[in-house]
Every structure is written in structure tokens, then in C-alpha cells.
Amino acid sequence: MKAIRFHQYGPSDVLAHEETDRPAAGPGQVVVKVAGTSFNPVDATIRAGYLREVFPVVFPGIPGIDVAGTVAKLGADVTGWAVGDPVVALLPMSGGAAAEYVAVPAGLLAKAPHSVDLADAAALPAVGLTAYQALFEHAALTAGDTVLINGGGGAVGGYAVQLAAGHGATVTATAGPGSAARVRDHGAAEVIDYTRTPLAEAVAGRRFDVILNLVPTGSEETAALAELVADGGVLISTTGPVPEGVGRGVRAVRMFVRSDTAQLTDLVARVDAGTLRIHVAARRPLTDLAAVHDEAVTGRLPGKTILYPA
Numbered sequence: 001m002k003a004i005r006f007h008q009y010g011p012s013d014v015l016a017h018e019e020t021d022r023p024a025a026g027p028g029q030v031v032v033k034v035a036g037t038s039f040n041p042v043d044a045t046i047r048a049g050y051l052r053e054v055f056p057v058v059f060p061g062i063p064g065i066d067v068a069g070t071v072a073k074l075g076a077d078v079t080g081w082a083v084g085d086p087v088v089a090l091l092p093m094s095g096g097a098a099a100e101y102v103a104v105p106a107g108l109l110a111k112a113p114h115s116v117d118l119a120d121a122a123a124l125p126a127v128g129l130t131a132y133q134a135l136f137e138h139a140a141l142t143a144g145d146t147v148l149i150n151g152g153g154g155a156v157g158g159y160a161v162q163l164a165a166g167h168g169a170t171v172t173a174t175a176g177p178g179s180a181a182r183v184r185d186h187g188a189a190e191v192i193d194y195t196r197t198p199l200a201e202a203v204a205g206r207r208f209d210v211i212l213n214l215v216p217t218g219s220e221e222t223a224a225l226a227e228l229v230a231d232g233g234v235l236i237s238t239t240g241p242v243p244e245g246v247g248r249g250v251r252a253v254r255m256f257v258r259s260d261t262a263q264l265t266d267l268v269a270r271v272d273a274g275t276l277r278i279h280v281a282a283r284r285p286l287t288d289l290a291a292v293h294d295e296a297v298t299g300r301l302p303g304k305t306i307l308y309p310a
Contacts, residue, residue, distance in 0.1 A: 002309065003099030004289050005060040009049030012290040012297075015063070017310075023096075023103035025075030030106050032087060033072040036119030036308045037064040037097035037286075039301070040126050044293045046093065055093040063289070064097030064307075065090060067104065068112055068122035078106045086112035088268065090125035090259040097122075098286055100309045110264040113271040113278075120280050121268075123155070123304045128267045128276075130257040131159035131212075134236045135167070138253045139210040143168030146207075148228065150199065151214030152188060153179030155304040156238065158279050159267075160212055161186040166275055172208070174199060174215075179303075182279065200224060213237040226252055279303065285310040 001022045006014040025031045043063045045051050071085045081087070089108040096102040112121045134156075135141045147164045151157045152173025164171050165187025173188040180191045192202040207230040213222065216239045223243045226235045232249040235242060242252035270276035281303025284292065287310050295301040 001100040002286075003062050004064075004286055005062050006047055006057075007060045009047065009052065009057070011048070012044075012293040014047065015290040015293065017287050020060075020099075022101050025073045025078075025103060027076040028078060028106055029075040029103045030071050030078055030081055030087075030109065031073040031075075032067055032069040032089075032102050032104050032109075034067055034069040034097055034100055034102055034309055036068050036122040036306045038066040038122045038126070039289070039292050039296060039305045039307065040065060041296060042093065043095065044296055046095070047293065051093075057094070061095065062098050062102075063095045064099070064102075065093060065095050066122045066125045067091060067097035067102055068118050068120075068124075069102075070118070072101060075103075075106070081106060081109065086114075086118055086121075088112045088121050088125055088264065090129055090257070090264065092259070098289060098307065108259050108261060110261050110268055113268045115272045115274075116278055119283070119306055119308050120278055122306055123278050123280050124267060124271065125259075125264055126257060127155040127304070128159045129260060129263055130156045130238060130255075131163055132263050132267060133257060133260070134212050134238065134255055135160060135163055135210070138236050138255055139212070139234050141167055141169055141210060145169045145209040146230070147171050147210045147212065148203070148208040149173040149188075149212045149214065150217075150225065152183045152186075152191070154214055155279075156214050157212075158182070158186060159276065160214070161188050162276050164210075165189075166270075169210070172203065186277070200228075203228060207231075207233070209233045211235045213239060215239060219243070226250060280306050282306070283308065
């Protein structure tokens with residue numbers, strides 16, 4: 001089979017489209033024929049070696065933690081799945097989905113949504129679960145809460161706006177001119193154009209029950225966000241450290257996404273029910289992956305990008 005592999009840490013040119021053996025289905029695993037994977041910023045961070053202490057790569061590595069495809073082979077002790085079943089999953093950080101086939105622990109699989117193209121379903125697992133866990137686990141969101149989503153126009157932000165608004169929260173989100181209309185359509189009551197108005201100025205005098213920070217911020221900016229949290233509220237950040245000892249009963253949480261089949265199944269059900277929309281900005285062949293990494297690093301990637309085996 002063909003796969004994108006890298007044999008050492010480094011810039012995007014370490015990624016090579018090359019021939020390798022098709023994976024076997026070990027006990028408790030299935031082999032999935034990949035319809036699509038998606039780019040996540042952590043893919044480039046791991047490839048570059050910045051996370052080698054946390055997520056070391058066994059070379060040659062294959063990137064890609066999101067996968068959508070069909071079951072091609074069942075390993076021993078696997079029940080509940082059949083060859084041909086459409087599935088989605090969030091893989092471990094070791095990845096493997098940037099290939100024609102990938103071996104996946106059966107316990108990570110969820111049935112793919114039937115209402116969208118199968119390859120596009122790869123835009124759901126990592127970012128959808130990040131939004132879900134931020135709002136419902138870490139924030140314990142309730143109807144009537146006020147929520148500020150810093151980065152509402154991004155991949156995680158799009159799901160977070162929809163989930164929060166659908167749960168009865170009043171959502172304020174930051175977004176650029178290119179995504180503002182989509183963020184409003186997703187249910188944000190207010191969209192702040194961060195290219196025109198500084199956030200602190202736009203929300204002066206207000207505080208929020210929940211703030212979800214999806215934008216890389218320095219320590220001073222993150223501390224300023226914490227000051228916008230209402231007494232007893234919570235600041236959740238996916239992008240860096242959070243301040244300690246904010247006071248006023250405010251919790252500050254640095255979160256990391258994890259695979260959760262039950263939650264992913266819930267997200268899929270919402271997609272098929274029409275209450276959660278998958279947004280794909282671009283669809284490209286897997287052979288473009290190195291270019292996608294470069295565009296992401298330089299801020300030129302238009303949004304969630306699906307990659308499919310060429």
C-alpha cells in the first residue's frame with residue numbers, strides 16, 4: 001500500500017509518499033480502508049519533534065490521528081463489526097491514518113455518519129471531541145450559561161459554537177471576516193471581528209460563565225481572559241498553560257483531547273440528526289500532505305482540510 005511516512009524528525013520535506021506493507025489486524029483490532037484523514041496542528045508538531053518527550057515516534061512514522069473509512073479486516077476477538085462497515089475514529093497520537101489502510105483498536109471505532117461523504121467524516125473526531133469534552137466535561141455547561149469562544153471560526157470553534165448554542169447557552173465568539181457569517185449561522189448570538197476590535201474592548205464590563213480559548217495566547221493574554229470569567233466560572237484552554245490562583249472561585253483548565261467512543265457516537269448522531277454540521281474547507285490528495293503542513297505553519301491553511309488516498 002501507499003502511505004505518507006517520515007523516517008526522522010524535521011521539516012515537512014521529511015514526509016514521503018512511499019510503498020509499505022499493509023497492516024495486519026492484531027487481536028482486538030480491525031484494519032480500516034481509509035477514505036479520508038484530516039490535518040490537525042499536532043501532526044506538524046509531532047513531525048517536527050517538538051513533542052518527542054510526550055509522544056515519541058517509532059520510525060518510520062505515519063501521521064494522521066483522524067480516520068474515516070470502511071472495515072477491511074477483523075482481528076481475533078473483535079465483535080460488533082463486519083467487513084464493509086463505515087467507521088470513524090480518533091487514533092492515538094502515534095497516528096497512522098495518512099495511508100491507504102490503518103490498523104485501529106476496535107474499541108476506538110464509532111459508526112460513521114450516513115448523512116455526509118465518508119471522507120468528510122474525518123473532519124469530526126479530534127476537533128469534535130475537543131469541543132465536546134471542553135464544554136460538557138470540563139465546563140459542565142448548562143442551559144442559560146454565557147459562553148465566550150475565543151477562536152470560533154476555527155475547526156474546534158465551529159463545533160463548540162454549535163454544541164454550546166444547541167445546549168441553550170448564549171454564545172459570544174471571536175472570528176475573522178471570512179468565517180463570521182458561518183459562526184453566526186452556527187448559533188453565536190454575537191460575533192466579534194478580532195481584526196477590527198480588541199476582545200477586551202468588545203466585551204468591556206462583561207464576564208462569562210465559560211470561556212473556551214482556542215487561540216495561541218501568551219501568559220498575559222491568558223491571564224486577561226481569566227479576568228473575564230464570572231465568579232465561579234471556568235476558563236478552558238486547548239493551546240497553552242493557564243494561570244494559577246485566579247480567585248473568585250474561577251477554575252482554569254488546560255485540556256487535552258482523548259478518544260471516547262461513546263462521545264464520538266453522540267457527535268455522529270447529532271450530525272445525522274442535522275443538529276451538528278461538519279465544515280470542510282478543502283479536500284486534497286494525500287500526496288499534498290507536506291504542502292498542507294507548510295501552509296498550516298505559515299497560517300495559509302483555509303480551515304479543516306481532508307486528505308484522501310490518491
